[in-house]
Amino acid sequence: MHLKGKRVVITGGSSGIGLALARAMLARGARVAIVGRRQVELDRAVAELKVLGASIGAIAADVTRGPDRQKILAYAKAEFDGMDILVNNAGAVRAGRIETISEGEIRAMVEVNLLAPILLTREALPYLRVSGHGLIVNVTSAAALTGVPFYGSYAATKAGLARFGEALRRELKGEGVHVLTVYPIATETPMMATSKAGVDLGFARESAVDVSAAIVEGIEAxxxxxxxxxxxxxxxxxxxxxxPLALDESFFGIKAELEAATRDHKAL
Incomplete structure (x- = not known):
């Protein structure tokens, strides 16, 4: 798919991977609207992106709320006359031992990482079908492919989103809508600011720019x-x-250090 002229909505677009992806897509001639909960951050992101002289808009919305999802669709209809690409990028994380994570925090991850993208995708499908070359990009996590201690609830939501995308891709085959699933490793974003897990514990990090470049390459291919x-x-x-038992032993060898490094990792 060529991005020039495509109408794109990116959730979680005011920082991190979402912001880097918006920049990369705008550079290729796409028309982009970023979604975020905080107006101040959206304004800052839009000001930064407008320097590119590109078509950029912003929608202050919480993807977990039905009226806000309708607000996103209304914007796409009013400003873009539709939508070609939906990027489900908004995410939430709370690491730590499962018994130390509150029910509210677990529910927040389920709402943001899994339920909201499923519902927003369902609601956006009429727009994507009309496009004739619609695309859904689901940003999951490497944790969706390999379970990591102290990230059980987070991994569950991201794995759920990955399998949702796979099933939906097959459901929509031949109907003009494709699904791309993205599995980033730890990325230098505000979401990772409270994690102390580094390369010594197997948490190599890469830049949001590199991740966004890979996503664009995947879209074009x-x-x-x-x-x-x-x-x-x-x-x-x-x-x-x-x-898998060998990997269990490997994690067991760093269990105490990993628990200490991740117990304060929180971005909800």
């Missing part, structure tokens, strides 16, 4: 998925399939 992390991540996934 009509790819089914974009998985980050290179050979190291591929080997980890392979080990998890072939000898």
């Amino acid at each position: 009509n790819a089914l998925e974009v998985a980050r992390g290179g050979d190291a991540r591929a080997k980890l996934i392979g080990l998890n399939r072939e000898n």
